[in-house]
Amino acid sequence: MKHILRLGLVMLALASLAQAQAAASSAKMQGAGDAKDAITKLERSWESGMQNKDDKAVGKILMDGWQGLNPDGSTEDKPKFLSEVKSGQYSSVKLDSINVKTYGSTAIATGNASDKDGKYAYTDVFIRQGGTWKAVASQLAKIG
Numbered sequence: 001m002k003h004i005l006r007l008g009l010v011m012l013a014l015a016s017l018a019q020a021q022a023a024a025s026s027a028k029m030q031g032a033g034d035a036k037d038a039i040t041k042l043e044r045s046w047e048s049g050m051q052n053k054d055d056k057a058v059g060k061i062l063m064d065g066w067q068g069l070n071p072d073g074s075t076e077d078k079p080k081f082l083s084e085v086k087s088g089q090y091s092s093v094k095l096d097s098i099n100v101k102t103y104g105s106t107a108i109a110t111g112n113a114s115d116k117d118g119k120y121a122y123t124d125v126f127i128r129q130g131g132t133w134k135a136v137a138s139q140l141a142k143i144g
Contacts, residue, residue: 036100038133039107039126043098046124046135050090055082063127063134071120071142092116107133112143119144 042061049057059082066078076084084090096119097111105128113120125137 032102035102035107035128035133039100039102039109040098042126042133042135043095043109043111043124047093047095050085050093053086053088053091055086058082058085061135063136066135067137069137069139071140090115105129113140118142 046058046061049055049061059078062078062081064078066081068076068081070076092115093113094115095111095113098109099111100107100109107126107128109122109124109126111122113122119142121141121143123139124135126133126135128134
């Protein structure tokens with residue numbers, strides 16, 4: 001009888017452990033989904049900010065040390081990019097697709113975009129600091 005009781009307790013403990021691991025795994029997957037949703041929302045806010053010449057809104061998305069790499073190989077920093085946003089240089093930008101992959105406190109958004117000058121593939125790299133996602137680097141490649 002003692003053996004049956006011990007066996008029952010061991011099985012109960014194993015079942016509890018398995019349930020806890022499943023819950024932790026589910027929470028981790030939910031966290032990744034939350035991050036993907038947050039990055040997608042930031043990408044759409046960035047798009048809207050460019051279309052509306054809202055350099056302040058775009059500035060909140062970019063880390064101070066943000067670097068952009070243009071299709072011609074030139075680079076730009078945050079202040080230069082924001083002045084171009086304000087001037088309307090990017091007001092015709094439309095994000096055609098957004099794909100997000102997360103790696104802990106790093107997220108990479110890729111997709112296709114278009115504007116009055118053509119079609120592009122883009123990559124934006126985000127990091128999470130203090131619970132806030134910020135873009136740290138971007139690259140555009142002309143595809144059409």
